[in-house]
Amino acid sequence: MSRVLQARGIVMTFRNGDEETEVLRGVDVELATGELVALVGASGSGKSTLLSILGLLLRPTAGEIEIAGQRVEGMSERARAAFRNQRLGFVFQFHHLLPDFTAMENVAFPAAAPAGGITPDMRRRALSLLDRVGLADRADFPATRLSGGQKQRVAIARALMNKPDLIIADEPTGNLDLRSAGQVLDLMGEVNREDGGTFLICTHDEHVAARCDRRIQLVDGRVQPQDEGSDHPD
Amino acid sequence: MFALKVARRYLTSNPAQTVLLVTGVALGVTVFIFITALIEGLAVRLTDEVTANSAHVSLEPATRLAEILPGDPAVRTEGVALVSTFQRRQIRAWRSTAELITRQPGISALSPQISGNAFLVKGEAVQPVSVTGLEPEGLDAITPITPNLVAGQGALGADGLLIGTQLAEDLGLTAGQPVLLRTDRGGERLLTVRGVFKTGLQSLDSRVAFLSLQTARPLFDLPEGVTNIEIKLDDPGRAREVADFLAGATGLRATPWQDKNLNLEDALEAQGRTGTLIQIFSLISIIIGVASALVLSAYRRRSEVGIMRAFGISGGFIVAVFMLQGLLIGLAGGLLGCVSGYGLCSFLASLTDAEGNAPLPIAPERGGYVAVLILTTIGAVLASAFPARSASRIDPLEAIQQ
Ligand SMILES: Nc1ncnc2c1ncn2[C@@H]1O[C@H](COP(=O)(O)OP(=O)(O)OP(=O)(O)O)[C@@H](O)[C@H]1O
C-alpha cells in the first residue's frame, strides 16, 4: 500500500520568552492512501498543533515529513504555499467561507486564484463537488445564506477542489448539531470510500472516531500505541 | 483577472462604505480642481489685463558699454562699466529688422516707434508726457486706442496728437484744440489734439501722447531710425522664448513683458505656491483616507485572508486584491471628482455680478484634470500598498485558531 504521509520524530516546542512549552515530543505518523484516520486525545494534547505541522502551516522544531513522496522541510514559504494549494485540503471547525462569494465560487476559489479566473472546467468541477455534498441547488447562494451544516459541506467541497492527496480536518463537526455532524461525517466517509481520498480528522467526538479506519491517540505529546489495547487489558 | 473580481466584490459587498470612501476621494479631487482652476484663472486674468494693453516683447538698441579690460574676476564688472555716450541710441535698420520679425511664427503685431520724453504746454500749464510716435495705421497694434476714444477720432494726420483723459483734464484740453509739444531733444511744434482716450490704465491715461512716426522724427531728431520696436505675440506665454531668439537674431536688446512686470510675476508665483500647497494637502488627505479605509478593511478580513493563505493562495494575489481596491477607489473617486470639479468650476465661472463681470476668475478648462486623475490613482494605489502588504503577511494559523 502506498504512503501519502510519513512523519517521523516531530517535536514542537513553543517559546514564549524564557518559557518553553514542549507540545509534541517525537511524534511518528504514517498514513496510507485512502485511509480515514481519526486523531484523538485530550484537550491541549497537541492535536491541532500536529495538524498544523502536517498541513505545512507551522514548521516543527524537529522532525521529518514526507507527503506524496516529497520531503517538505527544505521548502521555502512560497513553495509550501503552492504545495498546500496543490496537494492538501483543509476543513476547519469553523467553515471560514468567503462571505462575499457564492457557494460555487467558494468551492472553485483554491483553483481560480492561482489560475487567474474560474474556467469552465473549474466551474464544472465545483458544481459536481457541490452536487457530491448535496448542495447542487445552492450553487449560486451567497455563502452567508447557507446554514451551518451546509457551509461545512461547502467547505469540504472546497477542500476537495484541487484533488488533494491528503485532507486535514480539525474538528470538522465540532460546531454542528448532531444531524449536520452526521451528514458531514457521512460525506467524508463517502468521499473516502468512493474517491479514495485520504483523511486525517482530529475530533473529540467518539462517533466520528468510531467510523474511522483507525485512530491515532496523542497523549502527553506522544502517540499512544494503539495495538488492540482495549482488547487486551493489562 | 480573478484578483480584480475579488477586489470588486470586496468593494461592492459594503456599498455604503465604498460610496463614502469614493465620495471622500472625489471631494479631495474637487478641491484640487477648484484650486487649480482658480489659480490658473487668476493668472490668466491678470496676465490678460497686462498683456492686452502692452507689448509682449520690446526691442531696443543694446546698451553700448565702454570696453573693459579683463581683470580680477572677483571684481564686479558692473562697478566699472561705462555706458558709451558717443553715439545716438537708435535702431537704424528697423525696416529689415521688422521684416525679419514678421517672418517669425507666432507674431501677431509689430510696431516700430520713436519714444521720448516731452512737455505739453498750454498757456501756463505744463505737463510731462511720454511721447510715442508710431505708424498711424498701427495705432492699435499694441494698445487698443481707437476703441477707447471718448472724444474726437483716431486719425493722427501730420500734426495730430492723441492723449488720455487724465492728461486732457490736467491741461484743460479737448479734441480739436492746439497744444505745444516741446521734446527733450529741443524740438518744438504746435500740434492739434485729435482725440482723447480712456483705457482705464492710470499710466496711459495720464502720461502718454501718441503721434505719427513722421511727426515725431524732426521733433526727436531721428531722420531715419526708430528707438524701439514693440511686438505682440499670439501666445504671450512664449514671450521669453521669442525675446531670447530675437535678441540673438537682431543683436538688439529684447525684453519680454514679464521682465517689465516683475511684481506681477512674483504675485503669480506666490499664488502658484499657495495653490501647490493646497493641491498637495488635498492629495495627502486622499491618500490618508484611502489608506485608513483599506487598513480597516484588511483588518476586518483577516480571517478570510488567513484562510486563503491556508489554501496556499499566494501573497502576491492578496497584495493584488488590496491594491486593486485602491486603484478602483482612486479611479472612481478621481473620475467623479473631475466631473464634480468641472461642474463646480463651470457654475462659479458662469456667475456674474451686476456689471456682467465674473467675480471669480475661474478657468474651468484649466482644472488639471488629467494630472489630478493620474495623481489620485497613483496615490490611492500607493496608499493601498501598506494594508496590502500587511494583509499578505497574515499568518493562516491566526485566522484558523480564532
Ligand atoms: N503558539 C503557541 N504558543 C505557545 N503554546 C501553544 C501555542 N499553540 C499551542 N500551544 C499550546 O500547545 C498545547 C496544544 O495545543 P493544541 O491546540 O494543539 O491542542 P489540541 O489538542 O488541539 O486541544 P483541543 O482539543 O482543545 O483543540 C496547548 O497547551 C497550547 O497551549
Ligand SMILES: [Mg+2]
Ligand atoms: Mg485543537
